[in-house]
Amino acid sequence: MSLLIRDTAVGYRRRKVLENLQLAPIEAGSLVAVLGPNGVGKSTLLKGLAGLLHCQGTQELHGETLQHLPHWRRNQLIGYLPQSLPQATSLVVYECLYAACRIGLADIDGAAIEQRIEQVVAELDIHSLALRRLSELSGGQRQMVGLAQVLVRQPQLLLLDEPTSALDLRWQLTVLERVKRVSRDTGAIALVASHDLNLALRFCDQVLLLGPGGACQMGRPAEVLTAASLAQAYGVSARMEQCSLGFPLVLADRPLDTPSA
Numbered sequence: 497m498s499l500l501i502r503d504t505a506v507g508y509r510r511r512k513v514l515e516n517l518q519l520a521p522i523e524a525g526s527l528v529a530v531l532g533p534n535g536v537g538k539s540t541l542l543k544g545l546a547g548l549l550h551c552q553g554t555q556e557l558h559g560e561t562l563q564h565l566p567h568w569r570r571n572q573l574i575g576y577l578p579q580s581l582p583q584a585t586s587l588v589v590y591e592c593l594y595a596a597c598r599i600g601l602a603d604i605d606g607a608a609i610e611q612r613i614e615q616v617v618a619e620l621d622i623h624s625l626a627l628r629r630l631s632e633l634s635g636g637q638r639q640m641v642g643l644a645q646v647l648v649r650q651p652q653l654l655l656l657d658e659p660t661s662a663l664d665l666r667w668q669l670t671v672l673e674r675v676k677r678v679s680r681d682t683g684a685i686a687l688v689a690s691h692d693l694n695l696a697l698r699f700c701d702q703v704l705l706l707g708p709g710g711a712c713q714m715g716r717p718a719e720v721l722t723a724a725s726l727a728q729a730y731g732v733s734a735r736m737e738q739c740s741l742g743f744p745l746v747l748a749d750r751p752l753d754t755p756s757a
């Protein structure tokens with residue numbers, strides 16, 4: 497049971513963004529950070545896997561070819577959280593979660609939906625938001641609701657594009673902890689695009705580091721994130737240190753190629 501990405505190319509009509517992507521199989525239950533500089537193709541890869549862009553090559557989840565899935569099956573298997581926040585509609589959060597289940601899962605009954613909503617609201621600790629209108633929530637609160645809309649459908653492949661970008665420190669930790677727990681407990685595979693290398697080091701089983709010119713490395717966070725790989729991918733001088741709890745940390749000192757370099 498795994499996610500296979502081989503010989504993969506994905507991009508836009510006039511621009512190939514990623515070509516010949518060859519990754520080792522990603523095992524069920526893995527949390528993988530998708531890292532790399534702005535514009536390298538993290539979102540494009542997630543959109544391709546989500547079926548929003550055409551991908552060439554092989555992309556299979558537990559033996560099913562993602563490119564040819566019918567709409568209903570894609571909705572069952574894949575949960576995609578885009579980089580943009582959910583629209584500030586006048587629906588209350590509970591209704592948004594209900595609609596996410598209804599749209600995504602045709603054959604689920606009302607009682608089961610309510611049970612799932614209770615579960616996800618408790619998991620993400622967002623009880624206080626459940627009866628509030630989306631239009632009255634802050635950016636970070638809306639980002640939590642977007643994540644809840646994905647999790648409530650219980651997909652086997654979670655594609656989360658910068659899910660913590662609008663969140664304060666406590667919610668960043670909450671989100672990564674919960675996504676890790678969901679992956680571990682259910683066997684779901686989560687790919688999380690992020691610019692937060694330290695969260696990736698702390699929570700992810702593997703990182704996929706995309707770099708300029710098609711460079712790509714995947715492996716354990718502490719093995720992939722080195723001073724050399726960070727210089728190559730991000731163009732920074734960086735150090736790997738260890739915090740007092742023993743977790744590895746990235747400290748970026750300066751951009752390379754600056755006058756003071």
Ligand SMILES: Nc1ncnc2c1ncn2[C@@H]1O[C@H](COP(=O)(O)OP(=O)(O)OP(=O)(O)O)[C@@H](O)[C@H]1O
Nearest residue numbers: 508509511513532533534535536537538539540541
């Ligand atoms: N709709 C589009 N049409 C054409 N090119 C696009 C489109 N969206 C993005 N691109 C280009 O594709 C490349 C990859 O973009 P992508 O959004 O995947 O990068 P990213 O790694 O997610 O960046 P960031 O960290 O800034 O979010 C960039 O060069 C970008 O300009």
